[in-house]
Amino acid sequence: MKRITIYDVAKEADVSLATVSRVINDSNVVREDTRLRVQEAIKKLGYKPNAIAQGLALSKTTTVSIVMSEKLFAYNAKILNGLMDVAKIYNYNIMFHTTSKGISRMQDVIESIIKSRVDGVILFNDNFSQEEMEVLNDYQIPTVVVGSRIEDNGIETVGNVYINFEQLAYELTNRYFERGIDDISLVEDKLNMSTMQQLKAGMERAFKENGKEFTKYISYDETYKSSYAFLTEYFKTHKPSKVVVTLRDSQAIAMMNAGTEAGYTVPDDAELICVLNSKYLMMTRPNVSTYNVPEYDMGAVAMRLLTKMLVNDESVKNNNKINMSYNYMPRQTTKD
Amino acid sequence: MKRITIYDVAKEADVSLATVSRVINDSNVVREDTRLRVQEAIKKLGYKPNAIAQGLALSKTTTVSIVMSEKLFAYNAKILNGLMDVAKIYNYNIMFHTTSKGISRMQDVIESIIKSRVDGVILFNDNFSQEEMEVLNDYQIPTVVVGSRIEDNGIETVGNVYINFEQLAYELTNRYFERGIDDISLVEDKLNMSTMQQLKAGMERAFKENGKEFTKYISYDETYKSSYAFLTEYFKTHKPSKVVVTLRDSQAIAMMNAGTEAGYTVPDDAELICVLNSKYLMMTRPNVSTYNVPEYDMGAVAMRLLTKMLVNDESVKNNNKINMSYNYMPRQTTKD
């Protein structure tokens, strides 16, 4: 089956290629009967417009890039669903890029993004630098960062859809202060350091405002295959804090298992909060307390924001940082 | 920053665009000093070749499409990692498509794949029909299906990288027959019916060969929000089979929780096997027995196969169905 082009359709329908182009693009100047004739030819030949050629002619690809860390892939599923659904609505194609330490450095990804001439890009706030964002900016590629908050650098062509994790941690900490508890640990997740930094900052702020110092940031190196392995070791010499906060489900579950096996009970000896919700937190006994974060919506909002930026919608000019709300969802691993 | 083109570079380096094109494409006919001059101009101007224009000129986009069900996204993470890593090695870009009932029907996805003029496509064996694959075939788009086995239709331009789930279930069943156990249930997972069919077929074959009939295919409709909700209800009137097989972790864990709460113990009252491994199966107590399926490798192999098909490698002409091996990994929910 020969690649069939607009010329073939034109010949078949006995019109010029311009006319074919018009019916493809829903121009309303073409007469009804010729439109029909063209559409028939299109169907008969199975013609599909070449998006590449269209892209060249229009300097517009109607595709946007999404880039995220390979490791966070499974965790970002819902955000991605939101992104994809909205992209679909606006008829955008998605170029998908993953970054990982070894094979695909962020720099290469940026390179291919620029070459692809995508109209815009969605960046997950994991592992890119200020510098890399500036490159995107230099090439005038509208960008929105989704996940955690980005610093307010002068770059105003980048949007941001985020959860204020700093505030979340601040509030969480104060809630325990009110109950007279200040023995709080935060377990590091190396997969998303920017979020960790913000959680840590929020706790530090709360402690500082209360004339105390936050010291229990639990970090462990990668010689431990998992947080479970680490915590099992850890609990041989430490007892858990009254409150343990983790970012992701696997760390929370690891904490529960390791703690339980070390003879501690949740929530009596230690309360446990996992910041990011997942269905697995309902599968443990007791169920793990968490926050409801509107993940799907974050994706949807981010993509919608990007599409607006792409059409130069005035309404987003100075209004492209969107703070998404969250709410605390106590379950069985906390006493509140 | 004006979009800078090959002409700008040519002028800057005082050569023709043809020469610039040559140095971009590593042609070895260009003299050393002019190459240097051109490269300098490229760097100075920040020029990046326009992949769209290249695509038009070459009738080759060096991008491949990946399409998977939106719902299975988190579960396919490892396969995707394998796909992405190999794609990166071969410098292929990835167009990412998701299908879901409401918003994006497979038909639309196919449409956009064809328009995009991608070089090839990777299909997850979830929710597409024979017919849709034939469309891809009509447009001569090399395709490889990853996941479970596809039926041997006449279409030889489609590769397949798969786990033989039929055989897996057959062996599993026979292993229990040898122990004198034939009270075996298989819990349906609606998200991947093609895999379910194959598991079911394998069990049926084993039963039939032993003069018995397999009857305990447990299916439940979507009025139940989760398999946990269903099983909790189910165990009020049924006792679990001696052996329960599920496809995915969440079903296995649901079975454990619902069973335990109904007064049954695993593995004494019921042994439990989850076909697809995940880290969460190690987080339960007891740990869930499972199969090791080389997910990352499946992705890597699939993408490698596709790249070979794209360069018309003879070695894959009649050798594009690749059966991946798996192995049983008993843990604490089984007695073997």
Added chain:
DNA sequence: TTGTAGGCGTTATCAG
């Protein structure tokens, strides 16, 4: 309402 011709940014083929 329709057709003609130039342009989008590259690559490839020929001359020189």
Added chain:
DNA sequence: CTGATAACGCCTACAA
């Protein structure tokens, strides 16, 4: 070794 020039497939003034 380098430079014109014709594709690649489509869109869009501009003319008719």
